[in-house]
Amino acid sequence: MTQSVALTSLIARGVGVDRGGRAIVKNISFDLQAGGALVALGRNGAGKSTLLRAIAGFLPFSGGELIHEGEASEAPLPELCHYVGHADGLKSALTAVENLAFWSRMLSGTATGASVSPLEALQQVGLKRLADFPVAYLSAGQKRRVALARLFVAPRPLWILDEPATALDVASQQVLAEAFARHRAGGGMIIAATHAPLGLVDAAVLELSATAAGALGNA
């Protein structure tokens, strides 16, 4: 899979994120090495999604610093990460393979490493049969599998996954766990927010408390 060691470490020192004048995430520190995984846990509204979106560069940090080191460290962190969030990023009018081909060309670039063709990626998630169907006709779980196949079509060292196993069946969760293992064996990093177990072995755990945000501060 991705054989890039473009990132050797990702270190957060006391980072926080504000939204609408309120501190949603405060004073988070972690230390992630190549091949490592970090799982963010917490109640609804604890700020898991907010933290992940800030690491991916969609939200500014209110304080602290996030340092990434490695071969590709001159590139900004967002260009080194794959983000799979609640929205699938798929156009329902296009077919699954057209969607993936687009993201493959759009997201390739900075990091080097092996990637697979859109059709092979669909085969890995067990959807090759439906490659030429418009995404509008796919079920929620199938859409999620197409979105996850994006991880395979462009090599990027950091995978940021916001509840990636939502709507997935047991077999697909197994495929996902194997893909995680391959990515980490190749020196990749994973940061995931989850409520369900993802099959990430030896993952560091980041416990987010909801007290800072309040139960209503969902991101």
Next chain:
Amino acid sequence: MMQSSLSALFWRELRIARSVGGGGAMGLVFFLILVSLTPFAIGPDLNLLSRIGPAILWIAALLATLLGLDRLFQADADDGSLDLLLTASTPLELIVVVKCAAHWIATALPLILASPLLGLTLAMEPASLGGIALSLLAGTPALTMLGAIGAALTAGLRRGGLLMAVLILPLATPVLIFGVSGAAAASGGTVPFHIPMLILCGLSLAALAGAPFAAAAALRARDA
């Protein structure tokens, strides 16, 4: 690498605009309805029709352009594509330009091609028919680029279309003024044809140079 990603984006946008519900044909149909109803509303006064023809065509083109523009970034914001585009190594400013170019081809170009035919129904003179098409060709890029700023500012809002129109119409007014005067000047008048045309080209080039930066800044700050 960057060229390949931009051409992929360009063809994706065109394919989505062409698909059912993509909104590519909506502006054109709106334009046809508005212009073809006008002679019925005004009555069979050919002199009046030919005098106000350029204005009708330009107002219809302006509204038809605004009609589809609010979805330019909102559709991507809704399905999560916009977040992913932010993680691409291609500069967001170029992504904005390419999306606008595809949008212009899918929505404004059909209007320009249809305008001489519709001008006939408004009893416009032959010289004026060419003039309206040329003035739309020179002016609609400015409308699309200015609209992109409004679309970027309202990308995170539900029903942001009206707000977008309010934001953009003051900026689009000079384009309308010089567009109509260009089309009118083609069939004679006190102003030579090339003067409003040069101003229209200038407005389009200025919008093309400035709007991508404004729209990209608005998109980056959308979530913050």
